Amino acid sequence: MLGKHAGKRLIQWLLFGTAVFFSLLPDADAVPGIWFGDFAAYHNNLSHSIAASLFAAIVGAWLVRAVFGAPYVRCLVFVLLCCVTHILMDYLTVGRGVMLFWPVTSTRFQAPIKLFFGLDWSQGWRATVHFYTGANEMALIGIGWLVYRSTSKGRSAS
Numbered sequence: 001m002l003g004k005h006a007g008k009r010l011i012q013w014l015l016f017g018t019a020v021f022f023s024l025l026p027d028a029d030a031v032p033g034i035w036f037g038d039f040a041a042y043h044n045n046l047s048h049s050i051a052a053s054l055f056a057a058i059v060g061a062w063l064v065r066a067v068f069g070a071p072y073v074r075c076l077v078f079v080l081l082c083c084v085t086h087i088l089m090d091y092l093t094v095g096r097g098v099m100l101f102w103p104v105t106s107t108r109f110q111a112p113i114k115l116f117f118g119l120d121w122s123q124g125w126r127a128t129v130h131f132y133t134g135a136n137e138m139a140l141i142g143i144g145w146l147v148y149r150s151t152s153k154g155r156s157a158s
């Protein structure tokens with residue numbers, strides 16, 4: 001049997017993995033895009049909508065509740081935040097925008113100001129343009145890390 005500390009660590013890693021899974025779930029539509037060789041036809045469409053996120057949250061929350069035993073509404077909010085954060089980030093990414101209000105409308109929406117350079121899939125895996133994507137994301141992670149460091153000073157000592 002796991003000790004109390006090891007059990008807590010396992011739960012934290014399981015929760016982190018669950019957050020990663022549901023944060024990446026909207027991009028599961030890339031699988032048929034790769035499978036059928038038409039990325040644009042399948043990727044970043046209806047799965048990047050509030051309605052699809054709500055559906056994923058309603059279904060996914062049962063799974064999260066079964067694993068972690070937390071109240072259903074808390075699990076629903078957790079899954080919804082994971083999915084919606086993904087869509088928000090794609091909304092702020094250079095590209096064709098997201099179908100935010102599908103199925104009401106298939107119109108794509110995008111932010112007037114972009115934070116993310118994004119990954120141009122059509123360039124292939126070895127294109128030098130991906131360097132800018134990596135540099136952009138590393139810069140944003142660096143800014144996030146600096147904000148975290150400046151706001152959490154002294155907390156670990158208590």
Ligand SMILES: [Zn+2]
Nearest residue numbers: 026027044090
């Ligand atoms: Zn996406």
